[in-house]
Amino acid sequence: MKKILVIGAGRSATTLIWFLGNHAVANSWEVTIADASAELVHQKISGYPALNGVTVNIQSDIERSLLINRHDFIISMLPWTLHALVAEDCLQFGKHLITASYVNSEMKELASKAKKKGLFFMGELGLDPGLDHMSALRLIRQIKEAGHTITSFHSYAGGLIAESCDNNPWHYKITWNPRNIILAGQGTSQYRHEGALHLVPYNRLFSSARPIAIGGKDRYEVYANRDSLKYSSLYGLTGLASIMRGTVRIRGFSKAWDAVIKLGLTDSQTPLGIDMPITWAKFVAGFLPQDASKSLRALCAAFLNIPETDTVLNQLEWLGLFSDELIGEVGLTPADYLQNLLTQRWKLDPDDRDLVVMEHRIQYLNGNKTMEIRSSLEHEGTNMDKTAMADLVGLPLAHATRLFLKGAFDQVKLSVPFERQVAEPILAALETDGILFREQLLDMGPASTVNQVT
């Protein structure tokens, strides 16, 4: 009987736990769900008699190592900064480990030691990173195996709200780590277009968003997602003239978020130096030129150089930025206050269904013509608990667990799911869950001359 341990029972673990709860008996798995919160564990395992629940203080070396040592296969759903603690124990006690987080240099080194001990250590087994790699690499392999030369690669993804549940002027609700939403895009986003390097700093990333149709639906926009350049070598596309990964939002989000950034509300470095609570209106006014004769909305409009009737101002007002509500305890950063506000305003209702979209667009030469293959996924959640986000993070992990325990991954070399023998069985299993990419082939006309980096 294989003993599986899930550490971390938060929002994105819901579908993983659901899968393990439904498949434990048939597969002779003994499954334990561990979290710091007893309440969360209780809530997540209820209805699944096959699941055991325990609480654990992950920072306690004794608690953590005792727990890990009595299992065989560990799934860490902790924040990524805590994976190394778990990985050290897994290495010491000879346990297999998977995560849905990026494999950083520390985890890569631990994975390489684990490999030498015959252990399976793999990260990037969720949605993004995870499903994005597996689906893009499958397409790339298919095109190369057909003998074609790839000339451009674009991949777009976003965690959104389903059209029927989209009832706020931002067309957005929170389905993942709210901190990452506040800080999204800080730094320099990087991609290559028709041979030229493009560097996009935070101060103009969201104003650079452009309209796009995904899965044929013309209601989205996309902005550059961090460093796309490194995918040239990761995906075996070195020298490609155009390569870009983008983040998808429903149209209208990015212009308003750009206003929030321009105002200065996303700074996470500087605690506010006032010694008494103030209102949102006074706080936001602090960022604007002072003029007692004008309304805050009018001052914002002038500052943003938009008409007072602009939708962006409705979006800011709807959040409560012009309100007389207090911003909260003193001494936090603008980003902290904003996060507390958005967590309330962009909260899922119980029956809300979220939506994850992903689309890869790969161009290749076919004789004198350029062809483009578009491969799109749209997946809706069930409700505020079993979200599309939780499905697409949890199901790849669940299938990886199942497949590994069946012996399907015995020859695997990498610590990321880039190998066909890992990716293809997982993608096939997801298809049986109804999670599948739909493909479309377009003739883009005569081949361009700009296909390689100059």
Added chain:
Amino acid sequence: MKKILVIGAGRSATTLIWFLGNHAVANSWEVTIADASAELVHQKISGYPALNGVTVNIQSDIERSLLINRHDFIISMLPWTLHALVAEDCLQFGKHLITASYVNSEMKELASKAKKKGLFFMGELGLDPGLDHMSALRLIRQIKEAGHTITSFHSYAGGLIAESCDNNPWHYKITWNPRNIILAGQGTSQYRHEGALHLVPYNRLFSSARPIAIGGKDRYEVYANRDSLKYSSLYGLTGLASIMRGTVRIRGFSKAWDAVIKLGLTDSQTPLGIDMPITWAKFVAGFLPQDASKSLRALCAAFLNIPETDTVLNQLEWLGLFSDELIGEVGLTPADYLQNLLTQRWKLDPDDRDLVVMEHRIQYLNGNKTMEIRSSLEHEGTNMDKTAMADLVGLPLAHATRLFLKGAFDQVKLSVPFERQVAEPILAALETDGILFREQLLDMGPASTVNQVT
């Protein structure tokens, strides 16, 4: 014989070491200068027979604690992140400690423990923080003791280049930590003006710089320096309607630096994802809309919305941002590349004299009138080694050391130089060194009605 140890012999320790070298024998001090670099120690102690030099690996607990344990009074000139290592040893072995850095919560706690053991632990004994506190608090005390009500406080400071050595279009050279120059202003700057809160995010801090005369010379500009609000309580000015600390530059700097920020060159988060070295021209072009028919200067002008003849473009070009020089090894952040460039372009020549300016402006009520006292310091360096910056960081530390060892600070309670018994003897000693504030009293007309926070 008192044994003094200076740890860290970098740029800002020059004048401190000069002072100790000249006063050691007369005061019966045994002085050791320690640094990681043998070359630097050798260079700094040469010419001073009274000084001993040693090398030390500050991260080695054994080396560091042995060194500290054989001295009585420690002056840490290390980067601020390393002070706590030294402070822990000083606490353990019963040694006195001073620094020129901000006393953060960790150092404050160590200082409080040291106080209980009868030790002298004090930070903020340099220029800024240091001389700024001591000189401002002396003025505030004088005005309050004369029975006046203070209505506004402004304090401006800058590390600049002397007018006669100002021979580049930026009117700026590097006299302190270059990393801090690159990252200056990130976060949210905060101050209060006539009762209203002002919050200035990084994206418009430098474009908000305004012209100012310092010491009567009308060639400067000033922008808000981080969190001025906290000085309300620190300086006993709670409820003041106007309080602002500002950073001074020679006019013309801030508009061009704002362009550097707008381009995106100060991001310190994101390594550039290219796999081969590129030129500055290609790197900067990456941040701009692509148009092969236009020169990089023209693209920059269009992007910044300024004429192609604008001085800002001359400043950018003078730095080498449009050149065919390579930016350097791959994998660094934009801020790293910029720092490497500026360290060369803004380097002091051997005979260059730098300039430190500081001016406090305090308004107070005198009957129905508002009076303003202006207290200004201008101090020039001697050459690229004995800079004004090194003088004004090193001499307060040097006098604090001398005065403490004479027993002048026996009743001191705080870990910052806010008490009269610390500040006034140091200020008096600096006057004998020729470092003095000149005061001017202005009648500002009838008292305003906005004097307190509303």
